[in-house]
Every structure is written in C-alpha cells, then in structure tokens.
Amino acid sequence: MVVLDVMHDLPGYNTAEDIYDAARHANPDVDRSTVYRTLELLQSLNMVLALEREGDLRRFTLHVGHANHFHLLCIRCGRVMDADKEMLTSLQRDLMSHHDFQIDLGHLTINGLCRECADNTKDS
Amino acid sequence: MVVLDVMHDLPGYNTAEDIYDAARHANPDVDRSTVYRTLELLQSLNMVLALEREGDLRRFTLHVGHANHFHLLCIRCGRVMDADKEMLTSLQRDLMSHHDFQIDLGHLTINGLCRECADNTKDS
DNA sequence: GTTAGTGCAAACCTTTTGCAGCTAT
C-alpha cells in the first residue's frame, strides 16, 4: 500500500494532508478519501497512531517498536520525543491506588516544553 | 454573559454545541458564533479549559479552583476526574533530567480507564 | 460472482469570518 510506504518515509507526525501529498507524489491517482480510509484501517490495526493537539490538526505516525515508550509533545514547536515508560511506574501506582484509574499506556502523550522552547520562553 | 451562566450549570465537559443549546434555551437569540467567540475569550482569560480527545469533539469546562489538579479522562465513558499534581513530582523530575522536558502542568490530561470501565472491560 | 478497495464528487459538521447593526460609553 502506498500509504504505508510514504508514512515510512515521512519523519515524525504528519497530517492527513501531508500524507496525501506524499502519496500523490508516489502515485498521482491516490485520492484523499483513500488516505483517510487507509489511515483509519491502520489505526484499527494498531499500526498507526493518531495524535491530537489542541489548535492543531490530527497527526499520524507509524506505530512500530514504540512498545516501551510514551510521547512527549512540545506545545511550542510540535516536536515529539519518546520517553521510557518506566518513568511512569510510580505515577501509575499512585493513580491506581488513589483514583482506581488505569493509565492508557498505549496512547499516552504528555504536553510540555522541550529544552529549546523552554529556553526561548525564558527570553521573552 | 449567558455563556458563563449556562456553563456554570452544565456539569463536566461539554461541546460547543451543548453550550450553544443550553445558551439558546436561556436566550433564544444567542448565536453559535457568539458562543464560539465567547469560549475563545474565556479561554484566553483562563476561565475556560478546552479538552481535545481523539475521535471526539472539543469540549469545554469552567476552569476554577483547579489550580492543583490535573485531569484523568476515561477513554471509555468520557468521565473526567481530578488528580493531585503532587503525584507528578517524580515524573516531572525524571522527564526533566532525562529529556530536558518540562511538563505543561496547566493542561495535563492523562487518558485511561476509570474503575467501572476497567471492570467492564475485564468482563468482555 | 462476490468481496474488497478505489476514484470521484458531493455532503457533512465544526468552526471561523465578514459585515451591518445595536448599545453603551
């Protein structure tokens, strides 16, 4: 499938439109609806992960080998980093014992500021 | 403002449409655009918080007295609970030291399963 | 021949915008 191919080449998190553009580059006949339908399929197969940020479009990324990571999303530059899930064990335990709440580890994203953006914010 | 009034009466997190409906009930002349504009204003004043969940609409809630809490969102039933920020201190420290990443404490939401939904999931 | 996936076009739905009018300073 073209969509899988181009997603493999696109770095990071991309909008449906980005993926559509890239796919069309590979095969001009591809339609937007096909891209959306394929993304939906891949999501249901857990091969693609969707990320939604306030004030931004939905973004998609391949979800491979991320088993032991969760995501750090910089709210300023949009960069996404991976962090080790082990860091969550104490939070996990606390939320479970205090709120009977079980973190959805498969889709955890924490928003914040990466180092560069935190530095720039200090300046202003 | 009508919007503030109705939001005070609406429990939890509501879509713009919900708020519009409630506002129209109080004053039939209110327009959708007014609701959106007001919500935007209230957000900029930090009186309203927006929450975006994958596959769901944007939802708004009054943001008062939440200073020391972050949100737990059940991905199954949509319930939102508050959790104490103190639970984050160790995670915060780890993310800072390992990734130079500074959590956006003002807008943190963690997705997962509340107790009821976790129980129901076990059943199925 | 039935199933699955596609392109195309149109629809959908939430949100935004332009504009003219009103209200209060």
Added chain:
DNA sequence: ATAGCTGCAAAAGGTTTGCACTAAC
C-alpha cells in the same frame, strides 16, 4: 462618534460518505 458585542449568513477546512467501477479470489 467610537468601541465592543452581537446576529446573521456565508465560507472555510478537515473529514466522511454514496456510488459506480475495477481487480482479485
């Protein structure tokens, strides 16, 4: 008069859907 909100209508923008066609089993 001026500034700020408003309703109204229309547009925008991302996403979904209906349909007819094609290719594969």
